[in-house]
Amino acid sequence: MNDEPKSISIKDIAEALNISIGTVDRALHGRRGVSEKTKTRVLKTAEQMGYKPNLAAQALKLNRRISIGVVLPKHISYFFDPLRAGIRAAAGAAMGSQISLEFHEYPRIGSGDIEALEAAHARKYDGLIFLPGDIQRFSPLIRKISRSGTPMMCVGSDAPDTGRIGSVSAHAYISGSIAAELLAHKLPRKANVAILTGELSTLDHAEKLSGFAATLAIQAPHLTLMPTLEGHEKPKEAYRQALTLMRQKDRPEGLYLSTANSIAVIEALEELGLLGKVQVVATDLFQDLATLIKSNKILATLYQRPFTQGKVAFENLVAYLTRGNLESPVVQLAPHIVLRSNLPLFASRISETDEGEPESDSLE
Structure with a gap:
């Protein structure tokens, strides 16, 4: 059972009051087009539901750079190098210079991973992408970072019931x-x-x-x-x-x-x-x-489509930072079966570093 408090979004407030998301957004930020009566209802409901404004989203609206940290192992390069390449590709296509991206590496799963995540948390990024290793060891730290207000996006595996905002992995x-x-x-x-x-x-x-x-x-x-x-x-x-x-x-x-x-x-x-x-x-x-x-x-x-995993993980984290919620927090990509007969179709994806892949279907 997930004992973490649910993160309340603008969408949740809109559904509770049966009004549009745009109306709630305008009321919360004091913009025109909302009556005083509606504004009062929105602010009261937001307080009752425990809504907390998304600081990273506000930063984007004010044209302040937001920072994203990525914590991944160096080994196994066959998987994690293209995963990092997918993150870089998504970052390059998103909002130009408004997003800064920093990578942190540790030797391998189970060796230096907790320390690397703690060090990244100390940098106070607006969001973190990471691979959760040993669930028993990782869970307390994920909960601690999540409770501090830093959105956590899992990639390559998942850590449910920890307060993380979502995950992207192969099924x-x-x-x-x-x-x-x-x-x-x-x-x-x-x-x-x-x-x-x-x-x-x-x-x-x-x-x-x-x-x-x-x-x-x-x-x-x-x-x-x-x-x-x-x-x-x-x-x-x-x-x-x-x-x-x-x-x-x-x-x-x-x-x-x-x-x-x-x-x-x-x-x-x-x-x-x-x-x-x-x-x-x-x-x-x-x-x-x-x-x-x-x-x-x-x-x-x-x-396991590592390039796409990295790309989707970054895109979903940015979506959360800008909107405050995710429609599909858990994304499980359909694995591709590679046999001798269809091996030529994957020739362009055989790389240890930066080969990508196109968008395709997923299993939710």
Whole structure:
């Protein structure tokens, strides 16, 4: 249950009084076109509902620059570099010099992330975009920053019930379900399958596991899911765990790599001579992975559209700063399935840095 106080917007006041948003806005800001009676009603209702004016929105109207801080890990570059590029592209298209944008980096998820977010908060930005890692560790800090009046926009994963204003990510549960269905089609007989993930304390990874396990149970009861392995976004640990897993007598015939940090696992498979023999569904897209898909050594990958995630996260944060609310706070993008047959369609998106992608559909 969300115990955070609801942020009251101009739209909420308008609905409570059954009048237009424009009328409420004029009344709150003392502009012409509103009778004294209506103005009194609006101000009284706003006070009763606990409305607080959006300072960042006021700054935009007064032509004062507003500042946005972005706190993201440096590793994994395959995912976070294009995500940052999407934020930069959106910033470049929005309101010119009225918005300042600053990036803060930390080594990897679980290493320096809390400290980086605390440091960004100390800079007193008008809004923050960040990746919530370990929910248990992050939640108290997100609540603290949200209560201080700084809008928090999650990207790449979510932190519900923390006071954050919204989130943008690939639909994690659906991603896991797709991976399970793909493996079910390629493994029609009894076999073991396994999932190697990053951090199950991150909601995105936990949801992928849930979707994967549930779909296997319903659509592929002949496939046995082995215990989940967490690489903790550390390549050496993922490599070691993959070697141990694949050396077992009852090793899995199918693998779902639910994190973009997949190269270490692929290297372990290659070392054991199993690359191309074990069915692998990976996550995201980069040149080495594309080469493996093209040569039939990897079955497929689920592209999480990082450029679009960054772009939409920035646009939604700015929308909140200017309007005080969001019509769709939680945006879950439909993951793209990349197979050998449609790989050429994604050629322009294979990059570690700044390749983008066009707008397209999403799952709300």
